[in-house]
Amino acid sequence: MTGTIYARRLSVPAGILRHAVLLVTGALVLVPFAWMISLSIKPPGEIFRASFSFWPAQFYGVENYTKALTEAPLPRYMGNGLIICTLILALQTLVCAPCAYALAKLTFPGRDLLFRLVLIGLLLPHQVLSLPLFVFGYELGILDTYAALIFPYVVSPFGIFLFRQFFKTIPDDVVHAARLDGLSEIAIVWKIVMPMALPAVIAFSIFSVVSHWNDLFWPLIAVRDQSLMPPSIGIMAFKNEEAGNDYGPLMAASTLVVLPLVIAFLSAHKWFVEGTIWGAAK
Template sequence: MMTRIFPAPAAILRHAALLVTAALILAPFVWMVSLSIKPPGEIFRASFSFWPEQFYGIENYTKAITQAPLPRYMLNGVIVCASILALQIAVCAPAAYALAKLEFAGRDLLFALVLIALLLPHEVLALPLFIFGAKIGILNTYAALIFPYVVSPFGIFLFRQFFKTIPDDVVHAARLDGYSEIGIVWKIMIPMALPAAIAFGIFSVVSHWNSLFWPLIAVSDANLMPPPLGILTFRNEEVGIDFGPLMAATVIVIFPLTLVFLTAQRWFIGGLTTGAIK
């Protein structure tokens, strides 16, 4: 029997498609990093070279940190994202447990509503949320950035799918040991669903760290601005956009997300694939 020396054509096509897709995704990030270390005179050159003739990274990154309160914007992002994630898990995990393990009238209808909510972009609710926030007086506060995202249909769906993979015997045994339903959620289900919680946490943090549309509407105080809204400080219609510091600020803003994902990617993939098996 002859041993295959060259890869199969299907494998070559798969890898070629993956390489092309990866190149298309990474190209804007490579361009961004390149612009962040270039002087103004090299940014608009017709020919592209990643490394500049005159290294201008120190100046651009210094401006990015000093020209605008970028550390304050990033602290706001941490406060908002951490608060949203904590509240989402506190709400979504019990709701997902009820949909996965409890029998009650209307359960299937509620799950169908969760699936419908997955199809609705959050921007559809922006106007009602803005009016409601104005009525109760939370606009231009941290609450305006946090509370619209407390209930996550995706979080309920992901946790529910993971909880469905946990045998019912585990739940019955916990009840025999005297655990309440809430105790089962926090002491049994959540520890077993840690990969799903990490996967959801990455989705949630990335989504809200990069959010611009709702913060642009909800807050105007510079002390409350999250990173994407804060870096708009580098836009100036009178003197033009300072692209070097703008790109440097963008690199600084996305660096924590990249680091978190690379650190937790094993749990992230496991959390998605395990829930998809059921």
């Protein structure tokens, strides 16, 4: 009894320390977003003031957000981002789910070697492959098209790894029962395994959409047509080397671009946490 009370006394300071660290870390993460929102509602004269205040003396949000939506085709850029992210996610799921199922539930020669290759793929930055991908895209004639922005991401080592780890948690008896019912392996993937792996699918969807919505490096290389530009490049339309950056509309455009990601994450954060924890636990 005494030991239990002593352990509880020790756990209270530890819990306070953990929460303090989390609060400080969360504040450091949120400060840039709060600063971005503050700048998006300030007039140019207040942006570079030495004294800081979150709320401006003169509210300039309507003007800044109006410029963000009218001076550059921001809705077009965001529509491009939606098309690109949706197609990438759909193709990644179609490719990664069967691959992950094979690595998790099937036995065949070279399976472990293939999984090691997937892990190696996780270690390679995408920038390393940019030059061969650019040359390959040029040979295929897909540069400056939607295909150039989608094709390099169809196979996702991270997606294969995450799905494989989640599929390993599904009992083999479920798969055996589906086979006895006459389902093919592909049917098992889409009718049995994937519905059971919904948290992993949602977690991967958030990772994929955030990554490609914010991608700047590859779109700068792959496209030149302004009508194809995703949001990450579209924001650069507010950068002017001669007249200087228009920071108010720039921050307003950045806020509008980030807002859909924040809403999506807040709507699905429970499944996101569940999917990542299950995958890591295995």
